[in-house]
Amino acid sequence: MSILTRYFSKSDLDEIKSAVGEAESKTAAEIVPFFAESSHHYKEWAWLGAFLMGGVTGVTFYTAQKFYGLVWSGESFFAVLSVWIGALLGLSITALFPKIRINLVSRAAKQYFVDLRAKEAFLDEEVFRTKNRTGILIYISLFEHFVRVLPDKEIARIVPKSEWNEAVKLIVEGMKSNKKKEGIVSSILFCGQLLKKYNIQIEKDDKNEISNEIRDGGKLM
Structure with a gap:
């Protein structure tokens, strides 16, 4: 199943496509909506999950010994074992459950991968392939709730x-309020009005x- 059909109904997709046509009817620009479920798999952060869980189990073992007077033979062995068990548990949980893993990722790291993937999408989709360099990529990373608008050089x-901040804001607010389609349609139509405002007019032979x-x-997580 594609991510589009997972997140949107056919009527939603038809409305988004129709909004692209309507916005383009007012301007010479070519608007390309691009959806990514996520911009990176973030699997490296599973090791952070292992580190944190190992630390938690190690501290728990130490607390049980220190404050509750629990004594075992071979305490050092069990202390090390508790850390390893916690680390393996943390690694497994964060590797298997992306929604937990992504909470360990800093905002700056997520922004880096979104920016990188948006630039790759701009090139992959050949948004630059217009006569007057008037293409626009609207890159929407659903898992991170991040949006990038990349206009071509003209x-x-x-x-x-x-x-472009308002175009981004409309989509992000739509995602947060569970009105993804409405936010995207509004953003695309806003782009059309913005380009008209700056006199990027449609040509006779457009x-x-x-x-x-x-x-x-596609899916990366």
């Missing part, structure tokens, strides 16, 4: 970077240079 030259199909970035 649009970036005309539209200030800060103007062609649909990039398909309006929604891109499925």
